[in-house]
Structures are given as structure tokens and as C-alpha cells.
Amino acid sequence: MSERLVVIGGDAAGMSAASQARRLKSPGELEIVAFERGHFSSYSACGIPYWVGGDVGSRDELIARSPEEHRARDIGLRTRTEVTEIDVDRQRVRSRDLESGTEEWTGFDKLVIATGARPLRPPVPGIDAPGVHGVQNLDDGQALIDALSRTEDSGAGGSGAEGRRAVVVGAGYIGVEMAEALLNRGYEVTVLNRSEQPMATLDPDMGRLVHAAMDGLGIRTVNSAAVTKVLTGPDGRVRAVATDDEEYPADVVVLGTGVEPETTLAEEAGLPLGAYGGLLTDLAMRVRGHGNVWAGGDCVEVLDLVSGRMRHVALGTHANKQGQVIGSNVGGDYATFPGMVGTAVSKVCDLEIARTGLREKEAREVGLRFVTVTVESTSRAGYYPGAAPMTVKMLAERRTGRLLGTQIVGREGAAKRVDVAAVALTAKMTVEQMTALDLGYAPPFSPVWDPVLVAARKATAAVRAAG
Template structure:
């Protein structure tokens, strides 16, 4: 009998546990997973949609309960159990729980500790109403705070969480202000595309203020009352922090495990931690190789977490699997506006040393005469000499975001924009114009490449 211990009971950790169990029965491998929160195996990405009312109940976000893991897979998932230290040489973990503290030995260890919200010193306050939105417990706290007396919301940060939470709160009928230090919200796309997002948010009634730096929070009687910025104080009954996340690697660092320049754990292609036999890592706590630049990046996305956990579990169970890297494909929405990206943005391509051209087109999601036709902007980056696709961004209405998948496949396959102009994409008036937006953008990018060579 061997023992697998998993630290972190959500996407990466429970994917690893499930895959290992598929390959090794319970009489040969004991699997114990520790989760410090109150819930395991849930969709953190769905929290804004629950807060906003699109998803009706919190429990709809829970994929499996601890009881279901025990009964169906012989996996012992223990919530409210926090691993406080790891000894990779003695091969033990130290656990703190309501029922007492204890140590447990392991043969295999999966670190799936996720990421934690970036929280500046000014956010360390002793009054209520200030929330990150990283875990289901965070969502519980925010939902409980949103009583009818709470009318004014301030969201700090215009990334994925920021724009999704701004939408959720406006859907609940609150007055919402979004503060962003950068030039435009959605810094995951280039500023020219971010400006489209800003316009759409403003059209929803969200007060978007860019170029604003937060310096503090104000409070009275134990509750937040405002956000202090370089442009003055913004009144608030609730504040949501959307300043991004960083890898949660405190345990790993304390144990002497290797971390990279972005603060994430380093692994090989099989998700093993180098130099530490039987120690694995997956999910938002690790660094991932970007397949376009060849450099390590931190990509905290549920898609990668589930894939990496699956790879670790297959290998622990005696199979063979690898995670080659990623290209940063992601989508989100602000009400009916869809935003998508894959590959490199302009500043990333510049930092990697690429010489590139850009092409941006405005077209429609369907045939122009068909009901529901709406504008769509597609932007492509292509290497100047070769025409190889380097990145793509899409902002538009219905049927916009998932078009990024075709571009992601082209990018993954190393296609040039010239080759992309001949892609055999589907056409019918309810779904696309006769020239799909992907093809129009590829054609313009190819023209830019050819023009740059002249």
C-alpha cells in the first residue's frame, strides 16, 4: 500500500487524484487530499456569475462533494484541513485541522495550492466590506455582505475578475465604479482593443476610470466607506479587489522546492518537481512554458490546471503523459460583449524580440442582412518576415469569443497568416458572413506582411 497526498482540493489537485485512482485501485494506493477551505472541487470561474444571478445557487458550482469522492472513487478529501509544512526529505506533511494537528507520510505528493489574490498593504484593513474573489468561501462572504443597504460598489482592477465582477454587481442593481491604473481595462488585450471593452462597460452604466492609482481605503464603524485614489476618494459600500493573482508557493518555498522568476513552482513536462522524487505540482501554483516565446509564464487558468492535474495523475498511476506548454488562450464577457485572446500581445511580442506587423478588421458576426448581425473586431499579430501568426484578439457580440479557438489551433500549429486565408471554415448566413472574420483578418495580415517585405 502506498499513499498519495494532494495539497489543494480543487481543479488540479482533484484531477490528479482522480486520474491516479483510475489506474491504481484503493487496495494499492491510498489517496488523501487536504483542502483548507470549506469546499473542494468547484468552479471558481463561475463565482461572478453566481454573484450576478446568472447561476442561481452556489451549490451549482460544486462539481463533487467530499462524500461523493469517498463513496465513488475511494478518495479521502478532507476540507478545513490546512497543510502548514512539507518535509520532502522525511516525506511528511504537517496538517492543522479543527480536530487536531498531525503529520502524515507520503509516497507521492501533489502540490496544487493554486494562486492567491494580489493584495497591496493598503488593503490590509480591519473593517468589513473588502473582498477578493478567489475561492468559493470568498464568494460566500461577498454574497452575505450584499444586503439591500449596500448600493455603491467599487471594483479595483480591470482584468478578468474585475470586469466580470463589475458586470455581476451592475446586474444586481448596484452603482458600480471600476478603477484601473492602466490605460484601458482588460490589459490581457492591447489598449486599442481594451478601449472597445471600456466603451461597452460605460454603455452598461459602469463608471470606468483609468489612469487612477489607489492609495488607501476609508472606513467607519467597522465598514468600508470609500476608496482613496490619486484623483480623490470614491464612495463605496463594498470593494472588490481584482488586482490579479500570484502563485501560492509559500509551502513550496519553505520546503526548498524550486520556483521560477514569476514565483511559480518549476516542473518538468510530466509535472514532476525536479530533484524531488515523488513530488509533483500542477495548476495555478506552477509556471508554464509559453510555446511561442519558449519562456516560462504564469497562466492561472482552469483549463491548464485541469490538464496539468490530469497529466500528474496519469504519471503517478504508472501511465505516461506530458504537458507541453500553453499559448494563453482565454475568453470572457461583459454582458453581451465577448472578449478573447490567444498568443502574444504587442508588448509581449516586443519583449520576446519579434519584429511583427498587426492587422485589425471590423466586420460582422453573421451575414450583414441577417437578424442579430453585430460588429466584431479581430486583431492579428504576425511575424514580419515569415508571416507566422503570433497572436490574436477578438472583441464583439454573439459568436465572437469562440472564434478564438480556430485562431488558437492555427497558432498552435505554427501556421502563417497566408496559409490561414485558405482555411475551410463553415459558412451560412446565421453563423458567419461569406468571408468569416478570421479569414478577413488573416487576409489583411498577409497583405501587411507582404507590404513589409517590399
């Protein structure tokens, strides 16, 4: 007899789950109904900054699979339809068609919750004024691009962004990527950053390198700047952003202030949430204590394999993996998502930024004692054209020498080098074991000692010296 799978959320985790379940089960075995409150499905939210900045020509390029394509594969995706209630006991969800307002209940045998995350808007006056933009989904991106085009067209001294000012609130991944995008469009960009340095997922010393590089690119970063108010003009549109100390004039404001799990529905349904508000699952991505409910993507907490703690990390790469795992299990196969090590890479123009594992603060919080080392090296053999400087910081546990984390700031070739450390973390290698790693070497690709190995050597010495 046919079962019904209901999926809440039509982006990475939800539709990966649906697609993988469909590969394993025919429509006769498993009916799949997916609800998405937006217009789009399976899109790359991570690509929005590059669409805004002009590197990506159109919205459609960011869509991996359209609703029509999903439907053609026998996945009953209903866009612009919001799920308003999960009734776990009676195995049904209530949904509302956002066009017609019609509500209805849909029963399920199996449920996947992939409701994503919602932006953390600073709770200050004016934050909802026209001209203040989030960049959470494609609709947000389109709204921002439309607003930027209007701004650029209305220039008194001709068209374009010249002389126009953009303020980005937040200096995390989204913040710095949006700063690049707006800079590429010609704006004068100011980034207001609550923390001591940009990229608070790095240690402050590495964040300082990012700050200096952003300065060099012409992006002004103001640290320790808590936004207190968004000021509007007579037309009601944004005019400036205020902190305790200063007002920053703005033609447009972009919020890159992070996200939190969107788990309102789950909470109302009594499902288990963790310390960060994300759903708690087992290794097969089943919601804890619920045999027929799975959850994945930005709405769940994930196990940090290095610290042993649950964390909330909203990244498309986890969402895709988790969706795949859910779909395999829903479809009767077996797969797990064992956790992650906290890898993240980003860039601002030609500056590459990467991290994996724990930074100092995180290591301290879980009671680890550690040594840190920082080395300067280059992306290629020093004599090879284009060799670019690279700074690698490494944390290793005292006594055991186990790798705890790696941060890299550099130019071309810096970011993806962190993958070596990510695999080493997963394998629980010591920094001394890492010194023997057989990494690819040829002058166009690396010095004879790869920068990661140089850091591992120095960390090995530091572990010994610390005793």
C-alpha cells in the same frame, strides 16, 4: 505493496489528479489522501461572478464534486485541514486540522502540490476593512453575497441595491466579470483600473473598445487609477476608495486585482520556483529535480508555446488539464502538458472579449518583430438577423508570417472564434496558411469570409508589405 499519494489542495488540479490516479490504481494499489484547507472541493471559482450576479442560483451548483463524492470514490479528502510543511527528504507533510487545531505528519510515496493562487491585495491602508471582498474561493463568494444582501436589505428607501455604490478594484477578467455581476444586482458600479485601459491582457487599442462598451453598459471605468487608501466610516466599514486624485464612495468594494502563485510551502521546502513565484515542472508536471513530486494548477508556471518563456496564468482550464496529466503519470500511465498559447475569453454583459498568443508588448519583450492588423467584421452574414460587429486584431511575425496573437472584441459569437487562432498558434501556422482554413460557413454563423480569415488575409498583405 500499497503506495500512498498525498495531494495538497482540493480544487481543480489536485482533485483531477486524484481522480485520474484513482481510475488507474485501485485502493489496494494506491492510497490517496488529499488535504484542503477550505470547506469545499472541486468547485468552479470561475463561476463565482455569475453566482454573485444571480445567473447561478446557488453555491452548490458550482461544485463539480463534493468531498463526500470524492470519499465515495476512495479518495481520502480531508477538508478544513491545512498542510503547514512539506518535508521532501523524509517524504511527509505536516497538516493541521483547522477545527481542532491538531497537527500530524502524513508520509507519502508520491506528492501532488496543487496549492493554487492567492489574491494580490493592494498594500494600502484599510484594504482589510469589512466591506472589502476578494472573490478567490467559495467562502469569499458566500461572504460577498451575504454582505450584499445585508446592504440591499438596509436600504433607506426600501430594499434592493438602488442607489448603492460598488467599487471594483482591477479591470482584468475578474474585475470586469464582477462589474457585470454587481451591475446585474442593481449597483452603480465604478471600476478603478491601474492600467491605461481595461483588460490589460489586450493591447490598449483593443482595451479601448472594451472601455467604450463598458461605458455603454453603464459601468464607469477610471483608468490609470492607483488605489492609495480604503476609507472607513465610524462603524469601521468601508466608506470609499481613494486614489491620488479622487475619492470614490462605496457601499461595497470587490478586489479583482489578480493573483500570484501560492507557493509558500513549496518555497520553504526548497522546491524550484520561477520568476513569477510559481513552481517549475517538467512536461509531465513533475517538479524539476524531484522524481516523486508533481505540481499543477494556479501554483505552477507554464510554458508559453508562442514566446518560449515560462509564465504564470491562473486558469481553471490549465489546472484541469494539468491535474489529468499528473493523475495519469502518478497512476503509471503517461501524459504531458506541453504548454499553452495564452488563450482567455470573458464577457461583460453582452460584450465578448478574447485573446490568444502574444499582445504587442509581450511580442516585443521576447525580441519578435511583427506586423499588426485590425479588421471590422460581423458575427453572421451581414444580411442575417442578429449579425453583430466584431473587431479582430492579429499579430504576425515579420518575414516568416507566423501568427503570433489574436484579440477579438465583439458581441455574440466573438469570444470562441479565438479558438481557431489558438489551434493555429499551436500548429505554428502562418497567417497565409490561415487564409486557406476551411472554417464553417452558413449565413446564421459567419460571413462567407470568417472574421478571423479576413484578419489573416490582411495580415498576409501586411507581412509582404513590411518585407
